[in-house]
Amino acid sequence: MVQNNSLSTHKLPFQQLAQVPFTQVFIEDKFWSARMKALQKTTLKACLTQCEQTGRISNFAKAAGLMDGEFEGIFYNDSDVYKVLEGIAYSLMNEPDAELEAEADKVIDFIAAAQEEDGYLQTYFTLAEPDKKWTDMNKHEEYCAGHLIEAAIAYYQATGKRKLLDAAIKLADHIDALFGPNKRHWVSGHQEIELALVKLYLETKEERYWKLAYWFLEERGHGHGVGYSWDRADWGAAYSQDHLPVREMSTVTGHAVRAVYMYAGMTDVAALTGDEGYLGALDRLWDNVVNKNMYITGGIGPSKDNEGFTSDYDLPNQSAYCETCASVAMILWNHRMNLLHGDSKYADIVEREMYNGALAGVSLSGDKFFYVNPLETDGSHHRVEWYNCSCCPTQIARFIPSIGNYVYAVNERQIVINQYIAGIGSLQVGNEGVTLKQETNFPWDGTVTIRVEESGETPYDLLLRIPSWCKNFTLKVDGEAQTHPSMHNGYVKLCRAWKAGMEIELVLEMPVQKVYAHPLVIENTGKVALQRGPIVYCIEEMDNAAAYEQTIVSPHTRFQAVFEPNLLEGVVTLYAVGGSPTDTFQAIPYYTWDNRDSGKMRVWLPEAKVEAALYEIQ
Amino acid sequence: MVQNNSLSTHKLPFQQLAQVPFTQVFIEDKFWSARMKALQKTTLKACLTQCEQTGRISNFAKAAGLMDGEFEGIFYNDSDVYKVLEGIAYSLMNEPDAELEAEADKVIDFIAAAQEEDGYLQTYFTLAEPDKKWTDMNKHEEYCAGHLIEAAIAYYQATGKRKLLDAAIKLADHIDALFGPNKRHWVSGHQEIELALVKLYLETKEERYWKLAYWFLEERGHGHGVGYSWDRADWGAAYSQDHLPVREMSTVTGHAVRAVYMYAGMTDVAALTGDEGYLGALDRLWDNVVNKNMYITGGIGPSKDNEGFTSDYDLPNQSAYCETCASVAMILWNHRMNLLHGDSKYADIVEREMYNGALAGVSLSGDKFFYVNPLETDGSHHRVEWYNCSCCPTQIARFIPSIGNYVYAVNERQIVINQYIAGIGSLQVGNEGVTLKQETNFPWDGTVTIRVEESGETPYDLLLRIPSWCKNFTLKVDGEAQTHPSMHNGYVKLCRAWKAGMEIELVLEMPVQKVYAHPLVIENTGKVALQRGPIVYCIEEMDNAAAYEQTIVSPHTRFQAVFEPNLLEGVVTLYAVGGSPTDTFQAIPYYTWDNRDSGKMRVWLPEAKVEAALYEIQ
Structure with a gap:
């Protein structure tokens, strides 16, 4: 890798973190x-x-x-x-x-x-x-x-x-x-x-x-x-x-x-x-x-x-x-x-x-x-x-x-992992070089392995972003569950004397999530959007020809998230399984829409609500 | 197994399903x-x-x-x-x-x-x-x-x-x-x-x-x-x-x-x-x-x-x-x-x-x-x-x-699986005997394998309950994803000519879920309960001595669900990871409370809410 720009890894005077440029990150x-x-x-x-x-x-x-x-x-x-x-x-x-x-x-x-x-x-x-x-x-x-x-x-x-x-x-x-x-x-x-x-x-x-x-x-x-x-x-x-x-x-x-x-x-x-x-x-x-x-x-x-x-x-x-x-x-x-x-x-x-x-x-x-x-x-x-x-x-x-x-950002004693993208980061923490290797099938799967490939003598912190959509995760260092990690600005902070060969396993759970808009977004009143991990989903007419216009999410709707290698170059698609034709549908990642036959598309779906239940699960 | 009571596997006149008694279910x-x-x-x-x-x-x-x-x-x-x-x-x-x-x-x-x-x-x-x-x-x-x-x-x-x-x-x-x-x-x-x-x-x-x-x-x-x-x-x-x-x-x-x-x-x-x-x-x-x-x-x-x-x-x-x-x-x-x-x-x-x-x-x-x-x-x-x-x-x-x-219920052409409990069911569907074997670590893990050990000639339906808490599942039959299963009264219905050796894999996703009570349950106003799969959680004072009375769930709280084999004879415990001592706590299954040192306990926890967000994830 070429690395011409040493300044860009230096923190600006009022920055918490320094940029790690693309030149130091192999994807x-x-x-x-x-x-x-x-x-x-x-x-x-x-x-x-x-x-x-x-x-x-x-x-x-x-x-x-x-x-x-x-x-x-x-x-x-x-x-x-x-x-x-x-x-x-x-x-x-x-x-x-x-x-x-x-x-x-x-x-x-x-x-x-x-x-x-x-x-x-x-x-x-x-x-x-x-x-x-x-x-x-x-x-x-x-x-x-x-x-x-x-x-x-x-x-x-x-x-x-x-x-x-x-x-x-x-x-x-x-x-x-x-x-x-x-x-x-x-x-x-x-x-x-x-x-x-x-x-x-x-x-x-x-x-x-x-x-x-x-x-x-x-x-x-x-x-x-x-x-x-x-x-x-x-x-x-x-x-x-x-x-x-x-x-x-x-x-x-x-x-x-x-x-x-x-x-x-x-x-x-x-x-x-x-x-x-x-x-x-x-x-x-x-x-x-x-x-x-x-x-x-x-x-x-x-x-x-x-x-x-x-x-x-x-x-x-x-x-x-x-x-x-x-x-x-x-x-x-x-x-x-x-x-x-x-x-x-x-x-x-x-x-x-x-x-x-x-x-x-x-x-x-x-x-x-x-x-x-x-x-x-x-x-x-x-x-x-x-x-x-x-x-x-x-x-x-x-x-x-x-x-x-x-992907990364650093300062004198911290490495921040902002995005979960597989590859190798050649980082500088203080005066020492650190090489990290990420392995993951993100965004389809929330398991991320981060291995320290090279490290110096001085201890530093590794901060891993827990995305705002992620309500459940598990974290291991060298196979050992980290049940009491400290959270700092939305990151879990791992303070260690890191050595080559040490390995972090982070599992970000990715259930299908229902997202509701603020009530003042009047066009989305009574509607719900679907998200899994960072991916926002939509429905396209071609997948749901039978009841496209009537498609709803109902209280009975459950979701199967299935990775389909031959669909849209390989995506996790959501099969909504309800009790009727209207709440049984297929959703695809929003970013992949209009890549097949042309037709209708929508992100926000009407939701059929029941009376307030005694217990509402979120 | 002794099986003395043939009547009890017969459907009563107005029943949809017949009881399968404990005598036919080995746990x-x-x-x-x-x-x-x-x-x-x-x-x-x-x-x-x-x-x-x-x-x-x-x-x-x-x-x-x-x-x-x-x-x-x-x-x-x-x-x-x-x-x-x-x-x-x-x-x-x-x-x-x-x-x-x-x-x-x-x-x-x-x-x-x-x-x-x-x-x-x-x-x-x-x-x-x-x-x-x-x-x-x-x-x-x-x-x-x-x-x-x-x-x-x-x-x-x-x-x-x-x-x-x-x-x-x-x-x-x-x-x-x-x-x-x-x-x-x-x-x-x-x-x-x-x-x-x-x-x-x-x-x-x-x-x-x-x-x-x-x-x-x-x-x-x-x-x-x-x-x-x-x-x-x-x-x-x-x-x-x-x-x-x-x-x-x-x-x-x-x-x-x-x-x-x-x-x-x-x-x-x-x-x-x-x-x-x-x-x-x-x-x-x-x-x-x-x-x-x-x-x-x-x-x-x-x-x-x-x-x-x-x-x-x-x-x-x-x-x-x-x-x-x-x-x-x-x-x-x-x-x-x-x-x-x-x-x-x-x-x-x-x-x-x-x-x-x-x-x-x-x-x-x-x-x-x-x-x-x-x-x-x-x-x-x-x-x-x-x-x-x-x-x-x-x-x-x-x-x-x-x-x-x-665990099971049957009628002339259906087997219903009501509970996911590992073991063997010796069932009768119409005039034919069917033996099913369930393998699972439920309720800690939502993966359930159901193998047909013995089956007759006549096709019948297998109905698998999708629990109301389960919003996401995947279903395979003999390794093949079932992306369009029909739902019937809260069950997925699989109609097949079942043969010995066929295998169903059902994965019920189990994120930690927040549960809210109906607003008329005034004591739970502003409170949230935690559930994972069918298990309701509580906090005990002994796990959270530092800030028991101040414990809250905040918008920053994320959960790690960790199986701990030596805790309470082996349970999945929840480690809540927040940004402060008050939203960082440990929860245990409600059914296990008061099995260690005596102290305080609560199921419903105060929740710190922020102003209505533009997008609320559920």
Whole structure:
């Protein structure tokens, strides 16, 4: 494994935990390796092909003067190319692929060539409106820059190649020269640059990058915003999260992806500065989105109109917008919150998104995508091969191979296991190296074996996340039941002088669970959703043709959870066994819907309740 | 195995299912064999010794003129001796014991010798008030007769010896000569004779016995009752279930054991006659007791004052009376309701009582007993070796070895498996013999293997009860998942041409479940009980000394269910793991409480709730 970035394993000043980057985590997991393989073999190539066919790549060649022609597509299309490159970078870590790397290098050559002398890089303006650069805050120039920076760092970490990183640094310096204290005002119309600049600081140790990120955040809420988004009377500044200084925000507003990218950037800045205004705002915003504005799948942003938030508890099922991008954004933010606070509740959200809202964004075959992820459909909603605005396909393309980032976190004397994904983690605790090997069939089975493969002399703690859905578990160390483990922020904490060969067995029980929505989510009144482990289930018409519309969960309904290797590439499917045709049905994981014949789907099922029983079992 | 009673495998005219008696069910079960062994080796001998030391046995010798002396003890004490003999009979089926049988024979000789010429048999009246026979309806003469009949039939079925049966028949004929249409009125002050007379009919095929049982039931509610119970102004006729004709009853009243013995007798008569008045009343009474008047342990009768029922939802924990006898009575009644209707909901109650309310009645050592079974104590309530009124010790002594009666039921084309207890059932389906072998570690583990050891040519159905607590199960036949089994009255129904060697694997998932009481059970407001499989748990002070009084279940509490072979003869104990000392505790099965150092105990624990979450997992 390549390991170029030593800084990223260091804790930021106000973080409880340090990031363990994907470069140090090798994934060899029945569930995720299959998804990563589909991603590398199909999705990334499909995205590259689409980027070629839609002019997204040739826009760079044109801007570089290497070929003739006008700009094609939408002004922010460069970002899709960057995101595909970022996905390629992550995927090369787990599975080297010379052909794919060569193709990426070729694209990178175009990108570097397209960069202007002063560092400017956005092919739309270079080709179509060279005089209008940095005049409209909604034209995503800094958004594209952010994605370039993220792609460049990932590609450098994965391959050691600096060409894209150098271009990114040059562009960052260009932006840093234009904007900042006593320079021009700029309210980013599509946040992304903030978290990217912090990443660039971590890679380069140049403090001015994170300070510029801080500045970008502080620009908001002072009336500096100008552009299309601000002018729409029905949206106003709240759409762009520019209605208040960020430290004064308490409720989520506007475009969901932009909002959550911003919260992620705020979390980075809080981790660097300890800014109490940011810490307070983040806690309030997190509570507001997670406890009042999130679908059970982790989806956020119910409205198609603003691609974003509406009002608390407004979570309609059929018209749910729930961009795939927004679910991935929730992962980016919650991962940072986990590092900041060391609390497992944020990793619970990462898990919820990983196995549901985000993963649903790509077909099992890897070449079809959802932009919008409703929780119910009349049969008219389907994955497609590409979108004019293809942020979501390229978002999932960069997310899936990056999951190594979310497995572990560390500090001077603790290793935190946030996600149960089989493979090997090469970790550093204090000054000593520790290698852990996870074996598991998660999420289908809750048994996880963690073996210490290498360890130093100094004792340290191993913290294992007990997911919020898990009400029952058993824990053994070297075969011995740990009946009195201490719980700490949702983790069981095992303090030992760990030695190579020691083994932990954690069994997370996974009954089918009924989930009820808050009574103010009026569309789910009288309805129940089914979950097993982290997986949210849905029913599809094709499995339940006889009584699809009448399907209910009744007090008599019992569930058989059966792993079927030949169904949907191998899933645990739920057979509901009731006393009548209506409460006898089959449910599949939500993330696998619309992978077979098209038809109706729903997550929330009506529930037939009896009169209050003397004893209600939960 | 002895098999004397062919009638008892035949369905009564209005039954869905026929009884499979204990004589055809060999128990070899980790859980129950240990309890049965303690019963045989300790409990039965302890009861015999107590009966000897308290004059209960010598009363018979005195009445027979074989020794001098006055009647000792309470007027109904004969019944305890009969119940011990019944227990010995059942226990000899699973584990022959020549010494025990010889002792029983000796006692039987006394009993037979004590019987008067005309068949009368109650040593109290023979010795103390020979002129007052059959003058006070509250003196339990027909109650004792009922227990003699039950003991006699069991002893005959187990050993083939008729002496006690002949005495029982002679007594039944004596009663039949005195009472019945156009003879004397008699309202039984402690019901029991009714179900016993039906048993005697099944054994002898003499129809007049069940008709006399019917007559006894019909006597009630017409103002014929006379005696102490009726005269107490604060009780009235409702105490004796004599306030209404039985067919008009809808709510449970009065003395719990007497009431439920009566319901059992009514169920027998309904199974023989199809009397719609009885069928309706039984449904109403069952609903009233199970859905409004039963503790989570299956205990019934909250009040010490009347040893019985009060008002709906009045279920206090500390002052809960819950006689052990009443829990066993619930088993007798619910078993009959199961045979009558073929519905598993009655077998669910049998299970609830078997593993909780009834089983708590005897110590693990087998020589200490609870009469009263509260759900919470300040540390003052303990098992003792004997009571002046020792109905409960002798009740548990006859119940535990009889559990073979509750495992299977059959009809012309179905075998029903009601209880998961390892061992061998020799069954008759239509005209063919079927042998089933169950293997399981129930109730600690939900995996049950059922192998067909012998089978005939004709296809039949196997019905497996899915307990009401079980929300998740898997089912295989010969290794093949049965994903679409049909459910019928709470059973999965497997229709096959069963052949020797075929094997069913049923896995009943057993997470720790939180149970909430109906809001009208005011004492349990804000409280939760813990259950795993059929086992209700409690906390004892000795396991939780540090924070016993502060113990709560919080939203952070997770559970580890751990089998500990050296704890309480081997139990699954629950380790609650929370974030603080108050939500970190250990719970043990309710039936095992007060088997170690004495102290406080409670079943219902306060629950710390958070604000309504966006998604509530159940």
